[in-house]
Amino acid sequence: MWILAIVNEKGGSAKTTTTVNLAAALAERERRVLVVDLDAQANASLWLGVTDEGQDLLEVLVGQRAIDQAIRPAPALVGVEVLPASRRLGNLAAQVGWGEFPQGLLRERLATVRERYDYVLLDGPRxxxxxxxxxxxxxxxxxxxxIPETLAYLGLVAMDAAIQSVRPILNPNLEGPRVLRSRWEDRTLDARAVLAQTQEQFxxxxxxxxxxxxxxxxxxxRAGRPVVGGPRSRAGDDFRALASEVEEWKASTQGGISA
Ligand SMILES: Nc1ncnc2c1ncn2[C@@H]1O[C@H](COP(=O)(O)OP(=O)(O)O)[C@@H](O)[C@H]1O
Ligand SMILES: [Mg+2]
Structure with a gap:
């Protein structure tokens, strides 16, 4: 089991698109996948077919509900399970006490279910x-x-700083960050500039x-489904290639064990 956080501080940088399509591509490879939606806008939950509110991540984090009672099969994506978000997640900081390692809540809650999955994908907030x-x-x-925009690059820099500050004490084994060029158009000036900066730093x-x-x-x-599994498309092929690279990455961190 491997938990992959898909994060960038910048909204609109393709986090949710990556999460949902990577989930679909891994499920195609018969991996057991759980998507955890950490964005109060709940885009991933909607995309995966969850339309009701409640029985969600907030209740699980604050201890009102067992994680088992909130995880459900994704109505819109066969082979994937989802722990949905809701707007109320925005109030998390107000709802948990600061005394009890609040940064470790999700880790603690996932500990009881992690062995059921090959991959847990966390769709990060903005x-x-x-x-x-x-x-x-x-x-x-x-x-x-x-994505090939300066603001998204700054979001990467901010996430990298956040990772560097979490790693020493809270999560020494955290791998990455690795960078996925998304919504990418090679030939634009913006893409060239962002790529040059990214190559230099990362x-x-x-x-x-x-x-x-x-x-x-x-x-x-718009149709509320992933491109993976739909009619053949460039992005669909790209997400399948990503799934294969993610499997390699996971295997390289676990001494060559790929399952
Ligand atoms: N490869 C792509 N090609 C075209 N549009 C994309 C691609 N990836 C993402 N998008 C679009 O970019 C927008 C932002 O993506 P989203 O995944 O919602 O970002 P985030 O979750 O980081 O806020 C959405 O409208 C999405 O459809
Ligand atoms: Mg999103």
Missing amino acids: SVDLLSTNALVAADAALVPL GPAILRSVVRADMAVRHAA
Whole structure:
């Protein structure tokens, strides 16, 4: 079992798209996948077909509900389970006491179910706060999607700083961050500038997979389904290649054991 946090401080940087499509591509490879939605806007939950509120991550974090009673099969994606978010998640900091290691809540809650899955994908919030810290403390590895915009690059820099500060005491084994070029268009000036900066600062951490900008993603998002599993598309192929690279990454951190 491996917990991968998909994080970038910048909203709109393809976190949710990456989470949902990577989940679909891993499920195609017959991996057991749980998606945990950490964004109060609950986009991933909606995308996975969850339409009700309640029985969600907030209740699990604050101890009102056992995690088993909140995880459910994703109505819209066969083979994937989901622990949904709700708007109330935005109040997390107000609802937990500061005395009881609140940065470690998610890690603690996932401990009882983690062995049921090959992958737990955490769809990160658009902020560096108690929730994103919970994701980084719970995770085995961090993946930062990077769209070719300077603000997204700054989001990567902020996440890297957050990771560096979490690692020494709260999660010494945290891998990464690795960088996924997303919604990528090679030929634009912005992409070249962002890539040059990223290579300079994060060179070896850049994944070889690239998810190209593809209208198929937007069409699929509008229809509320992943591109993986839909009609053949460039982005669908890219997410499958990503799933394969993520499996390699996981295996390399676990002494070559790939399952
Ligand atoms: N490869 C892609 N090609 C085209 N559009 C994309 C691609 N990846 C993401 N998008 C679009 O970019 C927007 C932001 O993506 P989203 O995953 O919601 O970001 P975040 O979760 O980081 O806020 C969405 O409208 C999504 O459909
Ligand atoms: Mg999102």
